[in-house]
Amino acid sequence: MKDILQAKFMSEMCDTAANMYRLGWDERNGGNISYMLDGGEVAKYLDLERVVRTIPVMGVNKEDVDLSPLEGKIFLVTGTGKYFKNVKSDPETNLGIVRIGSGGEQVELLWGFKDGGRPTSEFPAHMMSHIARLGVDPENRVVMHSHPTYTLAMNFVHSLDEKSFTHSLWEMCTECIVVFPEGVGVLPWMLCGTSEIGRATAEKMKSFRLVVWAMHGIYGAGKTLDETFGLIETVEKAAQIYMLTAHLPRKNTIKDEDMLKLLQLFKVENYRKDFLDVK
Numbered sequence: 001m002k003d004i005l006q007a008k009f010m011s012e013m014c015d016t017a018a019n020m021y022r023l024g025w026d027e028r029n030g031g032n033i034s035y036m037l038d039g040g041e042v043a044k045y046l047d048l049e050r051v052v053r054t055i056p057v058m059g060v061n062k063e064d065v066d067l068s069p070l071e072g073k074i075f076l077v078t079g080t081g082k083y084f085k086n087v088k089s090d091p092e093t094n095l096g097i098v099r100i101g102s103g104g105e106q107v108e109l110l111w112g113f114k115d116g117g118r119p120t121s122e123f124p125a126h127m128m129s130h131i132a133r134l135g136v137d138p139e140n141r142v143v144m145h146s147h148p149t150y151t152l153a154m155n156f157v158h159s160l161d162e163k164s165f166t167h168s169l170w171e172m173c174t175e176c177i178v179v180f181p182e183g184v185g186v187l188p189w190m191l192c193g194t195s196e197i198g199r200a201t202a203e204k205m206k207s208f209r210l211v212v213w214a215m216h217g218i219y220g221a222g223k224t225l226d227e228t229f230g231l232i233e234t235v236e237k238a239a240q241i242y243m244l245t246a247h248l249p250r251k252n253t254i255k256d257e258d259m260l261k262l263l264q265l266f267k268v269e270n271y272r273k274d275f276l277d278v279k
């Protein structure tokens, strides 16, 4: 068996968490990541027959949440109450590798959570989002939740209407409309860690890779950790520019006609046409 700490998926996960912490997006135990791994790849590092312990899926009403579509799938996931700050220096305590058990009601721990830990409190929202994204993109592997500062700040001063919120972000950086042409979904403030917010997030994930949890943070989904991180990073950059300029007189802007030119140049066809005011 190879040393799991040397696995590419492990170093990518550690580096991503470290970057998110460095950028101030994940204070204390804020944020969580789940990364679906290839079983064959994991088998190079772990005996898949050896279950360390079984952990019930917490915080959800069984009748509300059906994780059975993910049965047998393996995820590298951050732990509940764990700090992103500490992931890189101690992955075996702060991360776990879990397999969704039969019926989707419990997970089998294959590695990690060394101090008796469990997957993130947002595990149901993550898993429901994985199911939703896999339905529209079979290559989706990552769901990421974070508390990026300017995105959050913008939630307090900007309308939470999806079209208006997305349009303001698109206006702030030339490449925004190319990076997230489907826009950003927005949920009102809701209680986190519940089946309700999990279901609402997953519903949005059918049409968006980015979902703002108003006055809490953001969810991103993608094929890789880099893609998902890059989506959130781009929203955060746009929100930063918005917050640096919102109180100043606006002299210039990127117009809708300009955004259309960008979409043509980059041959992007699946954009939210109704979020633009030109056709």
Ligand code: 2HA
Pocket (backbone or CB within 6 Å): 029, 030, 031, 032, 081, 120, 121, 122, 145, 192, 193
């Ligand atoms: O895991 O960010 O939403 C801590 C959180 C909950």
Ligand code: ZN
Pocket (backbone or CB within 6 Å): 030, 031, 145, 146, 147, 192, 216, 217
């Ligand atoms: Zn959060």
